[in-house]
Amino acid sequence: xxxxxxxxxxxxARGGMGFVRWRGERPSENEPREHTADRIGLLAEVLASxxxxxxxxxxxxxxxxxxxxxxxxxxxxxxxxxRAIERDLDLLLERFGRARVAVFDLYQLFPLExxxxxxxxxxxPPGWRGVQAEIAAACADxxxxxxDAVATDLYRRGMYGEDxxxxxxxxxxxxxxxxxxxxxxxxAAD
Numbered sequence: 001x002x003x004x005x006x007x008x009x010x011x012x013a014r015g016g017m018g019f020v021r022w023r024g025e026r027p028s029e030n031e032p033r034e035h036t037a038d039r040i041g042l043l044a045e046v047l048a049s050x051x052x053x054x055x056x057x058x059x060x061x062x063x064x065x066x067x068x069x070x071x072x073x074x075x076x077x078x079x080x081x082x083r084a085i086e087r088d089l090d091l092l093l094e095r096f097g098r099a100r101v102a103v104f105d106l107y108q109l110f111p112l113e114x115x116x117x118x119x120x121x122x123x124x125p126p127g128w129r130g131v132q133a134e135i136a137a138a139c140a141d142x143x144x145x146x147x148d149a150v151a152t153d154l155y156r157r158g159m160y161g162e163d164x165x166x167x168x169x170x171x172x173x174x175x176x177x178x179x180x181x182x183x184x185x186x187x188a189a190d
Contacts, residue, residue, distance in 0.1 A: 001176035001177075001179070001180040004180060005180060005183075010049050010050075010051050012042045012043075012045050012046050012049075013042075013058075014042060016061050017033075017041075017042070017058070017061060018058060018059055018060070018061035018062035018065075018131075019037070019058055019059055019062055019081050019084040019085050019088060020035050020036060020037045020062055020065060020077065020080050020081050020084050021035050021061045021062050021064060021065055022035060022061070023035065023036050023037070023039055023041045023084070024036035024038075024039055024041070025039075035065060035077070035080075036080075037080035037081065037083050037084035037087075040087070040088070040091065043088055043091065043092075046092070046095075047091060047092075047095050051096075052096075052100060053096055053100040053101070053102070053187055054092050054096050054100065054101050054102070055102045055103075055104065055183065056088075056089075056092070056101065056102065056103040056104065057104045057106055057149070058106075059081075059085075059106060059131045059132075059134075059135055060106050060107075060128070060131070062127075062131045063125065063127030063128045063130065063131050064127060065077035065078075065080075065081065065127075066078055066126070066127040066130035066131055067125075067126065067127035067130075069130075070126055070127070078130060078134070081131065081134055082134045082137075085134055085135055085138045086138050086141075089101075089103075089138055089139070089142055089144065090142070093142060093144075098142075098143060098144065099187075100187070101144065102147055102183055102186050102187070103135065103139055103144055103146045103147065104149040104179070105135065105136070105146035105147065105148060105149055106149050107124060107128050107129075107131070107132040147179075147182050147183070147186060148182065149178075149179060150178065151174050151175045151177075151178035151179065152178070153177065154167060154171055154174045154175060156174075158170060159171035159174055
C-alpha cells in the first residue's frame with residue numbers, strides 16, 4: 001500500500017499492545033509487559049520520528065481489560081484507557097496536526113450488514129463496544145472523524161493465520177486494498 005501511494009512506512013507497533021494493555025515494561029524477561037496508562041511507551045518514538053503523518057489503529061487489545069472491569073464491577077481499566085486515549089491523541093495532534101492524524105475505527109472492520117448482524121454495533125462483544133465508545137468520545141472531543149475500517153474481502157476463506165484472529169499476508173493485502181484509498185483521501189484533504 002505504501003509503495004502504491006508513494007508513502008514510507010514507519011511501523012512502531014508491537015503485537016498485542018493497546019492504549020493501556022502491555023504498554024509498560026516487562027518485569028522480567030519471562031513475564032508479559034505490564035498494563036499501564038502512565039507510560040507513552042512506543043508513542044515517544046512516533047513523536048520523535050521523521051514521519052509526516054500518523055495512523056492510529058489501536059485499541060482492540062484493550063477490550064480484554066474492559067471485560068475485566070465488567071467482570072469485577074470496577075472502572076479501573078476503563079478510566080485508564082480513556083485517559084491514555086485522550087493523552088495519546090493530544091500528543092499526536094500537537095505533533096502532526098489534525099489533518100495528518102488518521103484514526104481507524106477498528107470496530108467497523110467487520111461488515112456487520114453483510115454478515116447479517118445489526119449495524120448498530122450491538123452484536124459486537126461488550127469489551128469492543130467499551131473501547132469503541134472511549135475512542136469515539138475522545139475523537140469527537142478533538143474534532144477527529146474516525147475512518148471506517150470495513151474490509152469485506154477479509155471474510156473470504158484463507159485470510160487469517162493459524163490463530164484465527166490475525167490476518168495472514170493475504171488478509172493484510174485485503175486490508176490494504178480496502179484501507180489505502182480511505183487513507184489517501186484523508187491525507188489528500190489537507
